[in-house]
Amino acid sequence: MAKSIDVSGVDIFYGSFKAVEDVSMTIEPRSVTAFIGPSGCGKSTVLRTLNRMHEVIPGARVEGKVLLDGEDIYGSQVDPVNVRRTIGMVFQKPNPFPTMSIYDNVVAGLKLAGRTRKAQTDEVVERSLRGANLWEEVKDRLAKPGSSLSGGQQQRLCIARAIAVSPQVLLMDEPCSALDPISTLAIEDLISELKERYTIVIVTHNMQQAARVSDRTGFFNLNGVGQPGRLIEMDDTQKIFSNPSNKRTEDYITGRFG
Amino acid sequence: MSEQPTLGGATTPSVDRPQASNISGASVRPGDRVFRSAALTAGAIVLVVMAAIAVFLVYRAVPALRDNTANFLTFQQWFPDNDPSTFGIGALLYFTVLTSVLAMIIALPVAVGIALFITYYAPRRASQTLGYFVDLLAAVPSIVYGLWGFAFLAPRMTGLVQFMDKYFGWIPLFDYRPTNVPNNLSPFTASVILAIMILPIISSISREVFRQVPREQVEAALALGATRWEMIRTAVLPFGRAGVTSAAILGLGRALGETLAVTLVLSTAYEVSLHITENGGVTFASNIALKYGEAGEVGTGALIASGLCLFVITLAVNFTANLVIRRQRSA
């Protein structure tokens, strides 16, 4: 099920502005990979190139190769819709569809694909909400609007929505930054459960969080304002936090800057 | 007392500092007062004018309505200056509503399509220019629409009318009964012209609504693997429903009061008929434009009475539209 991602020599642009330069990395299946680094260094940008959400922004483009189990997701015959279906995404700010019920939010992705037999969707809704540790809290009010939930619940609803379409990879862009500590903990637990089935990439500006949930960590940085961001170092999380090989990584995680 | 400065100036009378002038003095200054009153008066003029329209129309309509011996609401003919005076808005109301609703039905899907095209399909750079381009349709004066409708469009509608008569003639609306070739000075042609005229207002309001769809919603749909159309269906259309509804109602309001385009294109007949492709028809506005010249005292009052009806209808329509959009805005 879970797939690996190989990124090689990727440059990422917003119009003529080069936001990220020469990123290469390998993301292992069934593991959690964390991106850390100071804000503005291109973590979100790199994450969004992994499922072709980057090109949704007008003028944005990508150079280089991103392989999903060996298949180039930027190949000329590749449909970005299929890529996003295979690689799901959870955003920084919880974004359930406000006009839909909790139930409809979860099956929104399935409905698009046209697989909507009621018995089957009931099952998917329960499974996805259980998977997102939300089932017990909402099972009695599935018909209520998704926006009626608390922030942490909304974010878990978005996770349920993302896993309902059975993606191979799950991308999360600072999924806890808008949440309180309790909800953050709930989501971190969830991430450790989900990694048994999914390849997970998570952006976080919280280094403790990276240390807690991830197996591997990539550190991004930029040389100065207006310069493109770069991947400085990527290694096992343990190694990054105990014995990084790059001086700048060490400075960052020991809190000497950023 | 301590040396610390006190926060409450009032409890410590200041001896060394000059007494501060009235802090809330803004509203006491004469300049402020005059300017504020002027602005308030200007705002009030809007309410005064709207009230005056209602009052004066009612005041002038009542005597004529008293003289009327026919049923004002259902009578279809217009002979206010005859003795006895007989006139009614039966035909006017029917054709006004018919042409306007038809125009809205024709215009709405196209206008929403244009708005979606400009917001989500056209190249980013071109979108503003394309918006201006569509808005230009609103800049064409209605008398020019009338001329064009009469000289260009009506003669070219014959093929369509005959096609509809041939294949959809079993629906009375599209049944063309006379045996001669139609020259299409009909409610149907008027509806098409009206549809073109209300396209820009519906599409520009819809565009405004679609632009406000939150980015997160759009991205959420795309990240689920939605195609562009599926994204529009899941994120854009549900969000924009109220806005588009009120845009459609506002467009309807415009069509209801449109005068000259309709006047020039209809070959006037005061007879309610389902057959919209046949010549005939008269609306509130076109009746006023046609009859004001020959109207005597009662006739003028009768026209004002019909204008009052039009005013009330458009008022109701515009209120509805504005309430819908205000409710959406506050939600």
Added chain:
Amino acid sequence: MAVLDKSAPATPVEGLAGQKLPPWALPALVGAVVAVAALLWATTGFAGRAGFLVFAVTLYLIAQSVVSFTVEGRRQSVDRLFTTLMYVAFLLAALPLVVITWYTVKEGVGVLSSDFLFSSMFRINPEGPGGGIYHAIVGTLIQSLLATLLAAPIGILAAIYLVEYGGGRPFARAVSLFVDVMTGVPSIVAGLFIYAFWILALGFQRSGLAGSLALFILMLPIVIRSSEEMLKLVPMDLREASYALGVPKWRTILSVVLPTALAGIVTGVMLGVARIAGETAPLLLLVGTNQRIEFNPFSGTEDPTPQASLPTYIFEQFGIAVGNTEAPAFQRAWGAALVLIIIIGLLSLIARLVARLVRVRG
């Protein structure tokens, strides 16, 4: 996790590269459809040019859906169908605009001459050729100017009330709601109101001024709305900076807020003028026509005569031609329509230019 383990649905692992139409497929399809439609048209000659277009577009929609469905699947073909429909919708709006402009130029350019622009209809046989629209241009300009002189100051002041003083008070909310409602007052109703008020109740004669009063009613809400938008755009910091210097509120509005928003307000006013310059219905009721040049908007029916204007001139000439599109009067109507459109177009263009200049500066 137990729940997750047993739940894994057997999703078919599909490749990312779904079947996709090659880039040449759609242009080729367009070519094929046009060829088929043209062939049918040439052999059967059905339903004229418009019929040809409708047929070709429908045929293309069907062909595209079928091809896309078989190669790419249902979702892609629906997506493509709606993409094409969006383009068609835009073309449906562009078509009448282009055709109206083209037709007005074609019909109107024939009579355009300096004589037409600079002479009136005085002592011209209305059924014959000759004569011009100078008197009508003069009337339109004067009546629009008069309406603007009323609507601009009152409208801007009302907008200032709404933005600077209203502050969500019930009265301000009522004014705001009625501004929107007033935008929808039909022009003929505005004309009837001025007729009932100015002519019947106050006893004035029909005149250019009476027409301007109706135009004022139509222009006022447009000016208020656009000025309000512009005033709202002025950042709060600017006002606070001025208050902090001890400048009273009214001076702050006059010397800080208004100048900042001025160009936007001017744009709004000019677009308002463009909207009313072509208004016909109220002028028919309140002014009527005149064959002579009349600079005085106050001159009434017998004193000596009211003003002409381009819209009423067009209506008058249309009436003289009694439906005969070849009549000289009909040609004059088109000539006047062309000039009217040019005047309105220039106004809108200048208004947009003003707006653009400001955007560059701000």
